[in-house]
Amino acid sequence: MKENPDLEVVMDGEQCSLSMDTMVLLKGSKHKEEAELFLNFILRPDISAELTNEFQFICANKAAVEYLDDDLKNSPLCVLTDDMKKRIFMINTFDADAISAETDAVMEIKSSR
Numbered sequence: 001m002k003e004n005p006d007l008e009v010v011m012d013g014e015q016c017s018l019s020m021d022t023m024v025l026l027k028g029s030k031h032k033e034e035a036e037l038f039l040n041f042i043l044r045p046d047i048s049a050e051l052t053n054e055f056q057f058i059c060a061n062k063a064a065v066e067y068l069d070d071d072l073k074n075s076p077l078c079v080l081t082d083d084m085k086k087r088i089f090m091i092n093t094f095d096a097d098a099i100s101a102e103t104d105a106v107m108e109i110k111s112s113r
Contacts (some may be wrong), residue, residue, distance in 0.1 A: 001077070009076045020060065020089045052078065 001007045009043045025035050041047055049067030059065055059078050072078040080088070091102070 002071070013087070015087045015089055016084070017091045018058070019091060042079075 003031065018057065023039060025032060026041075029035060042051065043061065045063035046060060046067050048059070048061040048064035052064060053059075053069050054070060056072065058080060059068060059072070065073060065079055076084060
């Protein structure tokens with residue numbers, strides 16, 4: 001969108017899936033304290049904003065929004081609108097048919113380039 005200002009986000013009442021990367025501490029981890037320090041560090045609002053500014057993904061850390069670059073702070077691609085939040089659903093399935101359908105859809109989109 002930075003390269004082509006004619007592009008815009010359009011969802012027009014449609015639902016949209018959202019996925020998130022997650023981090024976990026395994027039971028019995030040898031470096032639990034270090035892992036906790038790292039997680040606490042990247043969840044700090046200023047650091048979370050730096051990561052979002054650099055990699056430009058959805059900012060799920062509400063406290064980080066005030067630290068974002070202005071173009072991201074005002075972008076619905078980074079800070080979701082309340083309307084978009086209402087229509088988001090998480091894909092949380094390991095059903096073989098659903099995964100196959102998702103794979104087919106992605107392949108169709110990618111092959112249409």
